[in-house]
Amino acid sequence: MDYSPFARPLYVMLKPIGAHCNLACEYCYYLEKANLYDGVPRHIISDELLEKFIREYIGAQTMQSVLFTWHGGETLMRPIAFYEKAMRLQQKYAEGRQIDNCIQTNGTLLTDEWCEFFAKNNWLVGVSIDGPQEFHDEYRRTRQGLPSWHKVMKGIELLNKHEVEWNALAVVNDFNADYPLDVYHFFKEINCRYIQFTPIVERIVEGDAEAIKTKKRSAKYKSLPHLANLTDDGAPLAEFSVTPEQWGNFLCTIFDEWVRNDVAEYYVLTFDCTLANWMGKQPSICTFGASCGHAAVMEFNGDVYACDHFVFPEFKLGNIREQSLVSMMYGEQQTEFGKLKTQLPKQCLACKWKFACNGECPKNRFVKTEGEYNLNYLCAGYKKYFAHVAPYMEYMAEQLRQELPPANIMEYLKTHKL
Ligand SMILES: C[S@@+](CC[C@H](N)C(=O)[O-])C[C@H]1O[C@@H](n2cnc3c(N)ncnc32)[C@H](O)[C@@H]1O
Ligand code: SF4
Ligand code: SF4
Numbered sequence: 001m002d003y004s005p006f007a008r009p010l011y012v013m014l015k016p017i018g019a020h021c022n023l024a025c026e027y028c029y030y031l032e033k034a035n036l037y038d039g040v041p042r043h044i045i046s047d048e049l050l051e052k053f054i055r056e057y058i059g060a061q062t063m064q065s066v067l068f069t070w071h072g073g074e075t076l077m078r079p080i081a082f083y084e085k086a087m088r089l090q091q092k093y094a095e096g097r098q099i100d101n102c103i104q105t106n107g108t109l110l111t112d113e114w115c116e117f118f119a120k121n122n123w124l125v126g127v128s129i130d131g132p133q134e135f136h137d138e139y140r141r142t143r144q145g146l147p148s149w150h151k152v153m154k155g156i157e158l159l160n161k162h163e164v165e166w167n168a169l170a171v172v173n174d175f176n177a178d179y180p181l182d183v184y185h186f187f188k189e190i191n192c193r194y195i196q197f198t199p200i201v202e203r204i205v206e207g208d209a210e211a212i213k214t215k216k217r218s219a220k221y222k223s224l225p226h227l228a229n230l231t232d233d234g235a236p237l238a239e240f241s242v243t244p245e246q247w248g249n250f251l252c253t254i255f256d257e258w259v260r261n262d263v264a265e266y267y268v269l270t271f272d273c274t275l276a277n278w279m280g281k282q283p284s285i286c287t288f289g290a291s292c293g294h295a296a297v298m299e300f301n302g303d304v305y306a307c308d309h310f311v312f313p314e315f316k317l318g319n320i321r322e323q324s325l326v327s328m329m330y331g332e333q334q335t336e337f338g339k340l341k342t343q344l345p346k347q348c349l350a351c352k353w354k355f356a357c358n359g360e361c362p363k364n365r366f367v368k369t370e371g372e373y374n375l376n377y378l379c380a381g382y383k384k385y386f387a388h389v390a391p392y393m394e395y396m397a398e399q400l401r402q403e404l405p406p407a408n409i410m411e412y413l414k415t416h417k418l
C-alpha cells in the first residue's frame with residue numbers, strides 16, 4: 001500500500017449521490033452541480049469506485065486515525081446497506097488504523113433504523129437546521145414548496161432517542177440574521193450543544209439575476225441558477241445573502257449571551273475558532289485558517305474538486321480513475337488553489353485582526369480594491385465582531401495559558417466589565 005510522505009492529514013469529502021436531494025433549499029450552492037453531469041442517468045457512486053476511494057483514502061493518510069465525511073446532496077438517499085458496505089470496505093483496508101465517520105444530512109429522512117445504525121457504529125451526524133420553524137421553512141423546502149422543519153425536528157427527536165452524537169449546521173441569511181437571539185435560544189432549548197453558523201454569501205451570474213428575482217421564494221425551480229464563483233467579476237449578490245452588518249451584529253449579539261452564560265456548555269464553532277487563533281492554534285474551520293487547499297471533495301463519478309465551494313470545471317483536479325488522490329491533493333493545481341487564501345489586499349495585510357480572520361474564505365472576496373486583490377464582502381461584519389470580542393478572547397486566552405478553564409470568564413463578568 002502507498003503511504004503519503006506528507007505529514008498532514010489529507011481530507012476528501014465524498015458525495016455518494018452527487019447533488020441529488022429530496023429538498024430544494026433556495027440558497028443551496030450544491031444543487032446546481034447536478035448540471036455538471038447532465039448526460040449521466042444515475043448520479044450514484046459505483047461499488048468499484050467506492051472501494052477504490054476507500055482503499056486510496058486510507059492509504060494516503062499519515063495519521064493513525066482516518067476521518068470519512070459523507071456529504072451531498074442528501075446523503076440519506078442512499079440506503080443503510082450502502083453505508084454498511086462502505087464500513088466493511090473501511091475495515092478491509094484499515095490495517096489497524098482507527099476509522100471515524102461523519103455524515104451531513106438535512107435530517108428529513110431519519111428513521112429509527114438510521115439512528116440505530118449511527119448509534120451502533122458511532123457516527124457523528126451533522127443536521128442542517130436554520131433555527132425556529134419560520135426561519136427554517138423560509139428557504140428549506142422541497143421542489144414543490146413544502147416545508148421541512150417538522151420532519152427535521154422529528155429526525156432530531158430520533159437522534160436523541162437513540163443517543164446519537166449530532167451537531168447543528170445553521171446558515172445565516174438575509175432573514176434569520178435579524179433574529180440572533182431567537183435562533184440561539186432555539187438551539188439551547190433543543191439542547192443542541194454544538195452549533196456551526198455559516199454566513200450565506202452567493203452571487204448570481206449575469207442573466208440569471210432576473211430569473212431568480214422574478215421567482216417567488218420557495219417556488220419550484222426547473223433548473224437552478226448558476227451561482228457565481230470567484231472569477232465572475234461584477235456578478236450581483238443573491239437576495240438571500242446576509243449583509244456584512246447583519247453578520248457582525250448576529251455574531252456579537254449571540255457572543256454577549258454566550259460569554260456570560262454558556263462557555264463550555266454550548267460550543268459555537270465561530271467562537272471556538274476565534275479563541276484558537278487568539279491562542280496561535282489551528283482553528284477547526286478552514287475559513288479562519290491561514291491556509292486552505294487541504295479539504296477537497298470527490299463526486300460520485302470520481303471527479304475530485306479543490307473544495308466543496310469550488311466545484312466548478314476550472315477547479316477540477318482530476319479523476320480518481322486516472323490519478324491518485326495524493327497526486328491530486330499535492331499537485332501543482334491544488335497548491336496554487338491553496339495560495340488563494342494568502343493573496344490578501346492591503347487592507348487585510350494592515351488589519352489588526354488578520355491573525356484571527358485571515359481574510360476569511362476566498363469565495364467571499366469580491367469587493368474591488370485599488371490593489372491587486374479583492375477584499376472580503378463580509379469584512380465590515382468581521383471587523384465589528386473581532387473588535388467586540390477582543391477583550392473577552394484575551395481574558396479566555398490568558399486563562400488557557402495559565403492552564404485554567406476559559407469558562408472562568410463567566411464568574412469574572414458577574415462583578416467586572418471588560
Ligand atoms: C449542501 S448541504 C449537503 C448536505 C445535506 N443535504 C444538508 O443539507 O445538510 C451542506 C450544508 O451546506 C449548507 N448550505 C447550503 N447552501 C449554502 C450556501 N449557499 N452557503 C453556505 N452554506 C450553504 C446547508 O445548509 C448544509 O448545512
Ligand atoms: S438539503 Fe442540503 S443539499 Fe439539499 S437543497 Fe438543502 S442544503 Fe442543498
Ligand atoms: S476556499 Fe473557503 S471553503 Fe474552501 S477550503 Fe478555502 S477557506 Fe475553506
Ligand code: SF4
Nearest residue numbers: 348351354357359379
Ligand atoms: S477583518 Fe477585513 S481587513 Fe481584517 S483581515 Fe478580515 S477581511 Fe481583512
